[in-house]
Amino acid sequence: MIPAPFDYVAPSTVDEAVRALADAGEDAKVLAGGQSLLPVLRMRLAAPTTVVDLGKIGELKGVRDEGDAVVIGAMSTHYDVQRDPLVHDHALLLARATDTVADPQVRHRGTFGGSLAHADPAGDLLAPALALDAEMVIQGTGGRRTASAAEFFQDFFTTSLAPEDILVEVRIPKHTGWSAHYEKFNRVAQAWSMVAVAATVRAEGGTITEARIGLTNMASIPVRATAVEQALVGRSADAETIRAAAEHAAEGTSPTVDGNADVEYRQHLARVLTGRAVEAAMAG
Amino acid sequence: MRITVTVDGTGYTDEVEPRTLLVHHLREKLGKTGTVVGCDTSNCGACTVHLNGQSVKSCSVLAVQADGGEVTTVEGLARDGQLHPVQQAFRDNHALQCGFCTPGMIMQSIDLLADNPNPDEEAVRExxxxxxCRxxxxQNIVRAVRDAAGHMRPGAGPEAEQVADGERTTTGVGGDA
Amino acid sequence: MTAMAEPEVGRARVRKEDERLITGRTRWTDNIALPGLVHMAFLRSPTAHARITAMDTSAAKEMPGVIAVYTGDDLDPGGEVGMPNAWPITPDQKTPRRPMLAQGTVNFAGEAVAVVIARSAAEAEDALAEIDVDYDDLPVVLGVDDAVADGAPLVHEDMGTNKSAEWIFDSAEAGSGGDVQQAISSSEVVVTRRFRQQRLVPAFMEPRSVVVDPTAPQLTMWSATQVPHILKTMVAMTLGLPEHQVRVIAPDVGGGFGGKLAVTPEECAAVVVAQKLGKPVKWTESRSETMVSAHHGRDQMQDITISASRDGTITGLKVDLLADMGAYLGIVGGGVPVLGAFMFNAIYKVPAYRFSCTTVFTNTTLTDAYRGAGRPEATFAIERIMDELAAELGMDPMELREKNWIKHDEFPYTTVSTLTYDSGNYEAATAKAMQLFDYDGLRREQRERRERGDRVQLGIGISTFTEMCGLAPSRVLGSLDYGAGGWEHAAIRMLPTGKVEVVTGASPHGQGHETAWSQIVADQLGVGFDDIEILHGDTQSSHKGLDTYGSRSLTVGGIAVVKAAEKVIAKARKVAAHLMEASEDDLEFADGKFTVRGTDTSTAIQDVALAVFAAHDLPEGVEPTLDSEAVFDPENFSFPHGTHLCATEVDTETGRVRLRSYVCVDDIGKVINPLIVEGQMHGGLAQGIAQALFEEAVYDEFGTLTSGTFADYLLPSAMDLPSFTTDRTETAATSNPLGVKGVGEAGTIASTPAVVNSVVDAVRHHGVNDIEMPLSPMRVWRAVHEGDAAAGGPGAEAGGGLGSIDSAHGGAQ
Structure with a gap:
């Protein structure tokens, strides 16, 4: 299958990219890593008139240390994020989740920002971004602004990005010394997550002092399991506590139904996998 | 759009439509039919090549995105008539039957060995x-990759295939000629 | 005398085929480019059942690069062309015409309705969107139960029914056994189950492709097919072409698994279009097209009743099938379930048997042969119900099998379904498998886990299977109303330099014939393995053949090669005797040399070949050629068998199944190349296991295939499968001189029930006695938590893949 024809521009700065998008109007598409977009174009599920490739914009790549936050350029590839020492030290949950994204070839091309902007509820990086209180730095025709992960993800494949907006970078508050685990459940290795749980915790002397838990594919947007977090914090991290806390995992979720799972089963999985994710995170 | 891509050590300059996928450019313009297309959704990996030192699915890269880049395909692996150790291992271990997935399997195997020169079974499968592969x-693919690991010099991988500027042959003839 | 050379047969030769495949010097059909080549793209119906009320192609014709746009009526104004069905299973079978492009109505989503021809593939695809088709929706018929219900809407209104045919075998009528109804009603134990064989997609890796060159009087067609010879004859018959002016070439073909055993509308349309335009044309499908338009496999509802006495002796077996054919009959079509009819009784001594099958039309992609074709379905049913019978009797499932199987000293054995199994040793294969598997140790662990109430339970699944393969003999196929024979052809050409060309009518697409046939010929003629070239897949060089499917290549085609070699030697013997001035009777032939018995006078077969080429000094009346050909038609099928043991770990909290170990010991008779055999087993196992756990072609209520991409149709990757332990026992087939049996389908046939039995065994103590395939985590979890009644769950396995992307909201970056 071959995409429908389109015009192609590859700006070298974010400003140019925003301008190109504004010029091209509603039917433009941003090309980041292209690992979701290209199959969509090939199958002609979308036929943009213009594709704006961010691949030539150097300023969108790389990870840097900004005091209390790690800042990840939107065009950093999954491969780069997986291996970045700053990410490992301060946002381990993201590294763990990125390890599970697609396959090695896709991780070589696919980008962090692209995955977030695509906003597939089954995508593996949304829940970690939410759990880690990531802040999106967005540039549009009106200049730069930020959006919290909670504001950013709005619906299935829908974010707060306007058509001419570019996701520039993602600021992740440092979670230094937190342990983390991403528990992914799918039918075959290549398949999207049916449900996944992103858990990161901080413990002192066997007591959980802080916990952040995000759920993948339990609603049209990533969901934070705050009831579980509350049930964990201040308690000793024994199996019984974790299991009891995990029972709250499905609260407030509204998962979709497909052939792989109905609502009851997805919510059940969320509870089971949350317990396992927290246990695995605690085990290091 | 005019693009220049170095493929298997030869530079090619061609006029391409922006929508042209890298794999179609390789196959149809450059005659690199060793690389094949097996699906529409980037699941099968049959089209895997190395782009600038990393394995990619060439059905999910536009040819224009590869402008200025270096591509290695399965056709560029054998040197001086000598099979690449991974190619040899695929043969020795009966790691292919119909052979359609094989180019992609070989290219990805080389990439994984570059990341992990001595993988256990689990690491190869991952x-x-x-x-x-249908x-x-x-099983024999896993066996072949582990066998190849024993025959490869450390550091041999996609990076090593990249041709220094001086070594590059003169611009080849693209399909327009 | 020199020592005998090591025989080639039996050696683990690395394959001759591989060098070009690992270096990318391949010849896939899509690689072929001809001067002036134009490209075809098909517009496919988005709806499963509709009347086409209008079609406007005028805008498409104006698109850049477009050369022509044709509808069904353009290609076949008389509405006369229909794709062949070569196996009318009953005289009154209903066989709807399957046109090249839909005419009047579309009967499944994905059926082609128009074709665009353009200068590039991209331009052809672009123009599809400009074709305007008006569809008037008709009621959609889905599922065999609904299709045969009273008052069901009809797929083909003019036929008046959705039933294509009903085929029955009754052992009481055939005289091969008793009356099954009587057996069941008088038995102490009766177990009944309904099994569903879900629909599968063959999913060969190379998408189909066809190139037709009409620019010479002889039309040449390259096709990614596993049946070039059948295709040549069928295309000629279907389109009314002179067969002698058609050449079909199957170049490198990237897998088939039955999925390329077809004569397709696209192939025929390519011929018609090429002839209309006078230009070479190419069509290469996208994977999305494969999924909806290439035939699917399996898709049966099986009602099985088995009866036995309390001690476990089987008394009767009754099988009632509804087989979903899809919207039309493919080339084998209804023959697929009929092939299974002979295999439900499997390795067991069944005194009374009745089989009935109704083939049914629905508004779906047609089904046809897929690896095993009828035999996996049968093997699944019998091996599953043997486990259920064992559970009912409180017997160990292996003990029950052993009680009923044919003992090694009872061969040849004529079964209740009238086949005569020539050889086998189920005891030996089972003993070896049990030992490799550590059956007793795993049973112990299973008990311990149950007692502890482990979250992860262990199950053991058994499949002691046999199959009939090596499709031939022609006589039997004829008695089943199959439209062709089952023989195979081979020819050997002795070249002047002593090299050998072997022509085979088998048509490999991954099986390794070039290597295996070379090994056979090397031994037969005493020439070097590397001095032999195997020619195949081009009807101009290999003019005669019936191609590759049904695990027939070696047991039929390989034997034809042996027979041809014997003729070469017979011819050479005359010449050698003449050259050495000896009597033919005094010559011994070994290691490629004719030796005058009791002397050191000898001449090599290569020298004889050169002498024959020169033809200066040949015996009176001898033609100057050693070239020979043979057509072999065996007396019987071959009956490989084996014991497959599977251990699974079932996470009772999530329903996830993990394969812990898989051991199989297969008896495929003599082995030509153990490396190739092992590879066939591995791949077969992977496909069978994938049916049990992962794969399903799912239609929604509108008849749309929702598992229409590889993102939604779940094929296992390396991560999803374990390493297998494969071993063999060897009981030579008596039906052919090499003692070989088929191996291509064995793994697929045997493994599916082994996996399902294993999972059911793991959770049987939860009250589970069946789980529908594929054993998705949700189905397993539900079975564990609610008992088997709810184990079916929603049929749809798709979702979460690309099909779920809503392009309107695609914030893709």
Whole structure:
């Protein structure tokens, strides 16, 4: 299958990219890593008139240390994020989740920002971004602004990005010394997550002092399991506590139904996998 | 758009439509039919090549995105008539039957060995999760990759294939000629 | 005398085929480019059942690069062309015409309705969107139960029914056994189950492709097919072409698994279009097209009743099938379930048997042969119900099998379904498998886990299977109303330099014939393995053949090669005797040399070949050629068998199944190349296991295939499968001189029930006695938590893949 024809521009700065998008109007598409977009174009599920490739914009790549936050350029590839020492030290949950994204070839091309902007509820990086209180730095025709992960993800494949907006970078508050685990459940290795749980915790002397838990594919947007977090914090991290806390995992979720799972089963999985994710995170 | 891509050590300059996928450019313009297309959704990995030192699915890269880049395909692996150790290992271990997935399998195997020169079975299976084979049940592919690991010099991988500027042959003839 | 050379047969030769495949010097059909080549793209119906009320192609014709746009009526104004069905299973079978492009109505989503021809593939695809088709929706018929219900809407209104045919075998009528109804009603134990064989997609890796060159009087067609010879004859018959002016070439073909055993509308349309335009044309499908338009496999509802006495002796077996054919009959079509009819009784001594099958039309992609074709379905049913019978009797499932199987000293054995199994040793294969598997140790662990109430339970699944393969003999196929024979052809050409060309009518697409046939010929003629070239897949060089499917290549085609070699030697013997001035009777032939018995006078077969080429000094009346050909038609099928043991770990909290170990010991008779055999087993196992756990072609209520991409149709990757332990026992087939049996389908046939039995065994103590395939985590979890009644769950396995992307909201970056 071959995409429908389109015009192609590859700006070298974010400003140019925003301008190109504004010029091209509603039917433009941003090309980041292209690992979701290209199959969509090939199958002609979308036929943009213009594709704006961010691949030539150097300023969108790389990870840097900004005091209390790690800042990840939107065009950093999954491969780069997986291996970045700053990410490992301060946002381990993201590294763990990125390890599970697609396959090695896709991780070589696919980008962090692209995955977030695509906003597939089954995508593996949304829940970690939410759990880690990531802040999106967005540039549009009106200049730069930020959006919290909670504001950013709005619906299935829908974010707060306007058509001419570019996701520039993602600021992740440092979670230094937190342990983390991403528990992914799918039918075959290549398949999207049916449900996944992103858990990161901080413990002192066997007591959980802080916990952040995000759920993948339990609603049209990533969901934070705050009831579980509350049930964990201040308690000793024994199996019984974790299991009891995990029972709250499905609260407030509204998962979709497909052939792989109905609502009851997805919510059940969320509870089971949350317990396992927290246990695995605690085990290091 | 006019693009220049170095493929298997030869530079090619061609006029391409922006929508042209890298794999179609390789196959149809440059005659690199060793690289094949098996699906529409980037699941099968049959089209895997190395782009600037990393394995990619060439059905999910636009040819224009490869402008200025270096591509290695399965056709560029053998040197001086000598098979690449991974190619040899695929043969020795009966790691292919119909052979359609094989180019992609070989290219991804080389990439995974570059990341992990001595992988255990689990690591090989994980490294090949983006490549589908319908014939072999994977067992002999896994065996071949581990066999190849024993025959490869450290550091041999996609990076090593990149040709220094001076070594590059003169611009080849693209399909327009 | 020199020592005998090591025989080639039996050696683990690395394959001759591989060098070009690992270096990318391949010849896939899509690689072929001809001067002036134009490209075809098909517009496919988005709806499963509709009347086409209008079609406007005028805008498409104006698109850049477009050369022509044709509808069904353009290609076949008389509405006369229909794709062949070569196996009318009953005289009154209903066989709807399957046109090249839909005419009047579309009967499944994905059926082609128009074709665009353009200068590039991209331009052809672009123009599809400009074709305007008006569809008037008709009621959609889905599922065999609904299709045969009273008052069901009809797929083909003019036929008046959705039933294509009903085929029955009754052992009481055939005289091969008793009356099954009587057996069941008088038995102490009766177990009944309904099994569903879900629909599968063959999913060969190379998408189909066809190139037709009409620019010479002889039309040449390259096709990614596993049946070039059948295709040549069928295309000629279907389109009314002179067969002698058609050449079909199957170049490198990237897998088939039955999925390329077809004569397709696209192939025929390519011929018609090429002839209309006078230009070479190419069509290469996208994977999305494969999924909806290439035939699917399996898709049966099986009602099985088995009866036995309390001690476990089987008394009767009754099988009632509804087989979903899809919207039309493919080339084998209804023959697929009929092939299974002979295999439900499997390795067991069944005194009374009745089989009935109704083939049914629905508004779906047609089904046809897929690896095993009828035999996996049968093997699944019998091996599953043997486990259920064992559970009912409180017997160990292996003990029950052993009680009923044919003992090694009872061969040849004529079964209740009238086949005569020539050889086998189920005891030996089972003993070896049990030992490799550590059956007793795993049973112990299973008990311990149950007692502890482990979250992860262990199950053991058994499949002691046999199959009939090596499709031939022609006589039997004829008695089943199959439209062709089952023989195979081979020819051997002795070249002047002593090299050998072997022509085979088998048509490999991954099986390794070039290597295996070379090994056979090397031994037969005493020439070097590397001095032999195997020619195949081009009807100009290999003019005669019936191609590759049904695990027939070696047991039929390989034997034809042996027979041809014997003729070469017979011819050479005359010449050698003449050259050495000896009597033919005094010559011994070994290691490629004719030796005058009791002397050191000898001449090599290569020298004889050169002498024959020169033809200066040949015996009176001898033609100057050693070239020979043979057509072999065996007396019987071959009956490989084996014991497959599977251990699974079932996470009772999530329903996830993990394969812990898989051991199989297969008896495929003599082995030509153990490396190739092992590869066939591995791949077969992977496909069978994938049916049990992962794969399903799912239609929604509108008849749309929702598992229409590889993102939604779940094929296992390396991560999803374990390493298998494969071993063999060897009981030579008596039906052919090499003692070989088929191996291509064995793994697929045997493994599916082994996996399902294993999972059911793991959770049987939860009250589970069946789980529908594929054993998705949700189905397993539900079975564990609610008992088997709810184990079916929603049929749809798709979802979460690309099909779920809503392009309107695609914030893709």
């Amino acid at each position: 490294g090949l999760e983006g490549n589908l 014939c072999t049940g994977y």
